Amino acid sequence: MKNLLSLLPYLGRYRTKLFAGFAFIILTNLFAVIGPRYIRLAIDSMNGSFLIEHVLQNTSLYVLFALLSGFFLFLVRQSIIVTSRHIEYDLKNDYYRHLQRLPRSFYDSTSTGELISRGTNDLNAVREFLGPGIMYSLNTFFRLLFALAAMIALSPKLTFFALLPAPILSWSVYRIGRSMQKRSKSIQESYAAITNLVQENLSGIRIVKSYTREAFEIDRFEKLNREYYGKNLSLGKLQALFFAFLTSLTAFSLLPVIWIGGKSVTEGTMTIGGIAQFIVYVTMLGWPIISIGWVTSIIQKASSAQARLDEIMGMQPEPGTEGTAESVDAPQQKGASGTLSFRDISFSYPGNEDRPVLEHVTLEIKAGTKTAIVGATGSGKTSLVSLIPRLYEPTGGAITLDGQDIRSLPLEKLREQIGYVPQVNFLFSDTIAHNISWGSRRSSAEEVLEASRTAMLHDDIQDFPDAFETMLGEKGINLSGGQKQRACIARAVAWKPRILILDDALSAVDTATEARIFDALLQELPDTTVILISHRISTVKNCDRIIVLKDGHIAESGSHGELLEHQGIYFELYNQQLLEEEILSLS
Numbered sequence: 001m002k003n004l005l006s007l008l009p010y011l012g013r014y015r016t017k018l019f020a021g022f023a024f025i026i027l028t029n030l031f032a033v034i035g036p037r038y039i040r041l042a043i044d045s046m047n048g049s050f051l052i053e054h055v056l057q058n059t060s061l062y063v064l065f066a067l068l069s070g071f072f073l074f075l076v077r078q079s080i081i082v083t084s085r086h087i088e089y090d091l092k093n094d095y096y097r098h099l100q101r102l103p104r105s106f107y108d109s110t111s112t113g114e115l116i117s118r119g120t121n122d123l124n125a126v127r128e129f130l131g132p133g134i135m136y137s138l139n140t141f142f143r144l145l146f147a148l149a150a151m152i153a154l155s156p157k158l159t160f161f162a163l164l165p166a167p168i169l170s171w172s173v174y175r176i177g178r179s180m181q182k183r184s185k186s187i188q189e190s191y192a193a194i195t196n197l198v199q200e201n202l203s204g205i206r207i208v209k210s211y212t213r214e215a216f217e218i219d220r221f222e223k224l225n226r227e228y229y230g231k232n233l234s235l236g237k238l239q240a241l242f243f244a245f246l247t248s249l250t251a252f253s254l255l256p257v258i259w260i261g262g263k264s265v266t267e268g269t270m271t272i273g274g275i276a277q278f279i280v281y282v283t284m285l286g287w288p289i290i291s292i293g294w295v296t297s298i299i300q301k302a303s304s305a306q307a308r309l310d311e312i313m314g315m316q317p318e319p320g321t322e323g324t325a326e327s328v329d330a331p332q333q334k335g336a337s338g339t340l341s342f343r344d345i346s347f348s349y350p351g352n353e354d355r356p357v358l359e360h361v362t363l364e365i366k367a368g369t370k371t372a373i374v375g376a377t378g379s380g381k382t383s384l385v386s387l388i389p390r391l392y393e394p395t396g397g398a399i400t401l402d403g404q405d406i407r408s409l410p411l412e413k414l415r416e417q418i419g420y421v422p423q424v425n426f427l428f429s430d431t432i433a434h435n436i437s438w439g440s441r442r443s444s445a446e447e448v449l450e451a452s453r454t455a456m457l458h459d460d461i462q463d464f465p466d467a468f469e470t471m472l473g474e475k476g477i478n479l480s481g482g483q484k485q486r487a488c489i490a491r492a493v494a495w496k497p498r499i500l501i502l503d504d505a506l507s508a509v510d511t512a513t514e515a516r517i518f519d520a521l522l523q524e525l526p527d528t529t530v531i532l533i534s535h536r537i538s539t540v541k542n543c544d545r546i547i548v549l550k551d552g553h554i555a556e557s558g559s560h561g562e563l564l565e566h567q568g569i570y571f572e573l574y575n576q577q578l579l580e581e582e583i584l585s586l587s
């Protein structure tokens with residue numbers, strides 16, 4: 001229950017509407033409880049003589065109060081349920097905004113399906129609490145308060161007997177409610193697992209199809225779905241039992257009312273109209289008492305859902321992102337010249353601290369130079385460059401940009417200087433023009449055209465049905481692997497970065513084309529500091545400097561000529577690739 005306290009600031013934002021809703025709940029219940037008084041007066045007015053005016057007058061008043069109660073009930077829904085929708089809107093925005101600010105390392109250990117499930121299923125459970133949950137809790141409270149007061153005023157003795165089943169009711173609500181909470185928590189976990197499976201499967205549908213694992217995946221889905229279905233059925237059964245049990249228990253309350261009430265009428269201590277009024281109250285209390293069980297399950301469900309949301313919302317966002325202290329205090333950087341310096345950098349991935357990936361790397365990359373990083377797979381190339389935009393933080397040492405520690409720069413300002421093309425590229429379901437200008441809020445149509453030329457994608461685009469306006473992805477055409485990679489390079493170029501990082505960015509095109517594209521690219525961007533990761537010597541040989549990484553250390557460094565003279569790892573790699581080319585040309 002205390003998990004729900006984190007919703008207080010949201011409730012506070014809409015306090016006026018909520019207070020109005022609170023007042024409307026009091027009014028609707030007050031009128032609902034006043035109404036039955038006129039049933040008593042109407043019945044008692046018939047005692048001995050039948051005066052139609054009395055009956056009409058009292059029944060009209062009863063109807064009037066019922067109408068007033070209905071009107072305020074309408075306003076209750078308008079204020080409380082509408083507020084819950086406002087808060088749901090705020091919560092969704094905050095959740096998504098927070099997800100955007102969480103560090104890259106968070107996404108290494110959390111599945112997308114899990115995050116989607118929390119943002120939909122859990123958030124919906126919280127919304128149900130904020131709307132129906134709060135509304136029915138307050139309604140039950142005031143209905144009980146007013147109806148009990150009216151019942152005691154009529155007959156304290158009869159009220160006592162009518163309430164005799166109440167302790168059994170409360171105990172049952174508590175016991176069954178706990179069991180329902182356990183089941184709904186387990187349902188939410190199952191739902192998250194299903195979402196994750198579907199999300200992963202649809203993303204990897206090409207692999208599933210190429211390995212003909214459709215039946216296997218259908219089977220996996222069915223298994224999880226059966227589990228989810230079974231859990232829902234078991235909760236449904238429990239709820240059905242719960243409601244049936246509570247409904248019959250409330251009927252038991254009528255027995256003592258009729259028995260002891262009847263005796264009071266014969267003794268002359270109560271009128272028949274009084275008994276009728278009393279019975280209306282007892283039936284009036286039926287639904288609020290039953291809804292205690294329902295509201296309990298809503299609250300319990302929302303409490304575990306909020307705990308799951310808080311787990312994510314409590315995670316530390318990336319330091320220096322908008323709204324955090326670091327970005328406010330940090331000095332404003334107006335465009336760097338692009339000299340990067342790695343000073344004694346060590347690094348291991350979060351959670352893998354015993355496995356160092358980089359150790360004591362010291363390296364200076366001068367502004368405007370072109371540096372290549374080569375090395376065996378797993379030697380730490382991607383890890384090294386991912387420290388530049390601070391996707392991860394080094395465990396030792398510091399990186400400076402134009403002499404300034406990058407940790408002291410606002411993250412946004414730092415990343416504004418960098419164009420990063422990762423190994424695994426990604427394009428959005430949007431037009432090719434929007435994909436290229438995406439992020440670079442300042443790109444004009446000419447700049448998009450220019451960037452596509454630099455990435456040597458322009459000719460391909462002209463062949464697309466709607467040129468730059470061609471839709472990509474789900475609703476549009478699919479690009480070839482090489483075209484996708486060049487579109488991602490064009491996006492980075494359109495960003496006009498000071499520093500351009502290309503991580504194996506053209507692996508899907510042949511060696512000669514890769515070298516040609518890079519040579520052109522390097523010439524087009526004379527002032528940009530370029531860091532290029534590639535396995536191909538033909539691509540890196542024209543760079544100013546080539547760094548050879550081996551097991552997280554810099555093993556060699558120099559120009560193509562210098563490294564060949566050195567006759568080390570690079571030399572071996574060169575000869576190996578030369579040999580491969582010769583064999584290929586012979587075959």
Ligand SMILES: Nc1ncnc2c1ncn2[C@@H]1O[C@H](COP(=O)(O)OP(=O)(O)OP(=O)(O)O)[C@@H](O)[C@H]1O
Pocket residue numbers: 108349352357375376377378379380381382383384423
């Ligand atoms: N997110 C991660 N969490 C934990 N370990 C990781 C993670 N990413 C990479 N590693 C490990 O870090 C080491 C270096 O990986 P990295 O991707 O930097 O190598 P690389 O030289 O770029 O390799 P490749 O040429 O295959 O891309 C590898 O041992 C890899 O298993």
